[in-house]
Every structure is written in structure tokens, then in C-alpha cells.
Amino acid sequence: MDDVKKLEAFQAKIDAEIKIEPKDWMPDGYRKTLIRQISQHAHSEIVGMLPEGNWITRAPSLKRKMGLLAKVQDEAGHGLYLYSAAETLGTSRDEMFDQLHTGKAKYSSIFNYPTVSWADIGAIGWLVDGAAIMNQVMLTRASYGPYARAMVRICKEESFHQRQGYEIMMVLAKGTPEQKQMAQDSLNRFWWPSLMMFGPSDAESKHSAQSMAWKIKRKSNDELRQAFVDASIAQIEYLGLELPDPELKWNEERGHYDFGAIDWNEFWKVVKGGGVCNKSRIKARKKAWAEGEWVREAAMAHAEKRAERAAKN
């Protein structure tokens, strides 16, 4: 088959909702887009361990400490499934790590914001995982089989994280004035960056249209963002907190909330490396990787020795 025919057959499969599997033919652009997106997603999980991990040793109760440890461990697990899904497309974990460490690959910009109070652990679980779920539920139907299947598992755990995060916020919001202030302050800092997580407006998103045609993505950034705002307002009201957006109001005609303009300058600044934690996050990842090198080498050397001994016997 020539390439045009292959491409037609490929698109026909996608249109018929038949999953693309690792050994199937796929256009280079599809493969590259998936590697970029899946590895970026995996990196987000791994880098995302850092801001939350920051509070493990300071969690305010033993129950909360276990909840947080388990959550951060789940993120590591998600990273593992996603790196494995990306590997089915012909890249390797070492290669992906290298791209993360050199800044060639991106990760979700939200993790470049600092966690400065315990309430941030609540806000991240509730808003950041909540925003991620909006995206990820859609991805459980992505056209690439291994990615879609990894997402099914990830979504289940993320929903649990979101409930856990909201519950942390609820306890704070119903607590002492200091605790309520802690929750409000955290909402103020995480609300807008959470909305930015959906990415630039569709008109400006360079990958959106093609990804929709390939059914890697099924909803636009703006649609997902709107769904997130609509879902969050009642939750904020229930907490008795104030939304840091004076322009928010219900639009009867659209059947959605209208909200204020997002500061895209801030978004691009943080994406391009200008957030308060961009440098420290990558530094922490590089340090862990460099300091672990002798351990990984030793494990390899030992495995080889064992294999040699087994071959002799």
C-alpha cells in the first residue's frame, strides 16, 4: 500500500472508533504528537510529586500524612504507566527523562507554583486534579489504545484524589478563622493557574485541530475549561469561600458561567521558564537522577553478574 492509501485506511479506523495499537501503521505526525503528549503527561505526574511531596513530613495528622503519601505514590504510578505507554511508540524512558532534564520536553505549568501552606495540598487535590480529570476523562476515549487504557486507571485514582483534596478544603473552610483564611488564600493562588491548565484558547492552540481529527483529543481547551468552571462554582459556594474573579456571573442564555479574562502573559511566562519554581523543580529532578546513577549502574552490574553465574551453572 502506498502512503496515501495507508493514511486513508488509518483515518477510516479512527473514524470508526477502532483503537490504534502499537504495531499498527500510523503516520509519523500521529506518533510524534502522541509521544510529545504522553511524555509531557508522564513528566507532569513526576514533577507534580514535588510540590505535594513538600508537605509529607509536615502533614498535620497521621491520617493526612498517609493520605498524602498514598496520593503522591499514585502520581508516581501514573508516571510509570504513562512512560510505558509512550515506550510502545518507540521512545525510551531514558530518552524522555533526558528531554525533561534539558528542558526540551514540557510538563504541566501548574507545578511551577509553590505549595506554601497545608491548604495548598487541599487546593491541588481539588482544583488541579479536578482540572486534570476534565482532560483525562476525555482521554480515556483517545484513539491510541495503550494511552486510553492507561487513562482509565488513572482517572479512577484522580477522582479519589479530587474528593480527598476537597475534603481537606472542607475541614479548613469549616474550621477556625485562621484555617478558613488559609483555605481562601490557597484558592486565590490556585484558581487562575488551574484555569490555565487547559491551555491556550483554541484559536491559539497550535496542536488542537489535528489532535481532534486524530481523536487523540475530543473536546477543545475552551470547552473543557468552561466545564471545569461550571462544575467548580457550586463547590466553592458550598465551602463558603470567595471566588477570586469579580467578573464571574451566570449567563442564562449560554447556560454557563461567564468568567474574567485569563492573564495569558502569566501563562506564557511560566511555560517558558519564568515561574517561581521552574528552576527548582528541574533541579530537583536532575539531582535525583544524577545521585541515583551509581545505584542504577550497580543494579545493572549485579543483574549481569547473576545472569553470567546462571549461565555457567
Next chain:
Amino acid sequence: MNKQDALFEYLLRIADNALILGHRISEWCGHGPTLETDIGMTNIALDYIGHARNLYQYAVEIEGKNRTEDDLAYSRDTTAFKNLLLVEQPNEDFAYTIVRQFIFDSFNYHFFDALQSSSDERLVGIAKKSIKEIAYHYRWSAEWIIRLGDGTTESHKKIQEALDEMWMYSGECFNADAIDNQLLEAGIGVDLAAVKSKFDTRVSDILKQATLTLPTEEWMQEGGKQGNHTEHFGFILTELQWMQRAYPDMEW
């Protein structure tokens, strides 16, 4: 000491070991040498915090002063903590972490194994629940000792150095004091001499497989069980207890 007080102290010692070592291992979360090791260590940290909670919950019942598990973890000061000096030692690097873990697991597994035969039913229940996880830790750290000892020249050197330096904290595990003896006689506690002989066999077997040399440390360090800690301990509490100290009497 009456039996109730002695049992309370005994429970604190076991629980504090679990909490403090869990705290130390949790410091690795997000910084492990591989993603798989990171997940494994976080799992172990979770196991320990879980063990600590079970034991604290029993301890506060024995004490009968309406305290909670969190009161024990977050409101006691340094000298009221009764963990072994071994478990409060800093992570330093992966070699130290593994050595600390290996020494502790080689003790802890046989300790909990024996605890399953205690005359105290509640302790038996806790021991039976924990032993499966502890058996996993026992395998995990021994496998790493072998891998790093019999890995590269560099890893062999690092792990031997860590072993030589940490060994002085191994002796305290088996140091029986009046409380240990009282509870042993009551049929509740564990015979530490019997645990030591199993520990010695295990350690020498694993070190042999790892091509490592058993240190010949002359001076053993002790005191944690009686509340006399190393300089590292205050910093652990500074982090661990900060929220509860800064915002006392609140629900989280």
C-alpha cells in the same frame, strides 16, 4: 513500674520506631534513584506510618488519659520519644538509607515474628497484621544490600562505608532493659536475645552474598529507648510537629 505503664512504654518504643523511620523514608518521596524505587520506598513509609497508628491507638487505650494517636505523634517532646537511635539517623544517600533499613528490618522482622506469640491478644493482632508488610521490607532491603554490595566497585565501597558507619546503632536493638525484662516475664514482650541470634545469622548470610564485611565496631550507641536522642531528632520533630504546634487544638 506497674504492668500498665510498662506496656504503654513498650508500645511507644515499637510505635516510635515505626513513625520515625516512616518519616525518614518518606523524605525520599519524589527523589528516588528510579521511579520503581521511589514507589517502593513510599510504600514502605506508608506501611510504617500505618503500624505506628495501630500501636498508638492501642497505647492511648492502655494509658487511659483520653489522648489520641495524634497527641502521641505531635505533642510529645524529644525525651518522651522512645525509638532506637538507628531509625532517627538521616538518609544521607541511598547507601545509608538501605543500610539503616537492612539493620532495622533484620531486627524488626524477627521481633514482630516473636510478637505474634505474645500473651497480649491485641498485640498479636497488630503483629499478625504487620508481619506480611515487614516480611516484604525484610526481603527488599536485603536484596538491595546484595545488589549494591555485589554491584560495581563504587557501589560496594559506598555500601561498605555506610555499613561501617551505621553499625554502632545496631546494638541498641537488642539491649534489654527493665521494661523489656518485665514484659518478657509477663509473657507479653519479646526475648531480645533470641531475636539477636536470628539477626546475626541473617545479617551474616546476606553480607556474605553481598561480598561485604561485617563491621567490628567496638562502641555501640544507645539511649533512644530511654528517650536520649541524637542531635538529629529535634529537627525531625521541628518538621513533623510544626503544624500542630503552630495551630494547636484544631481539626485537620
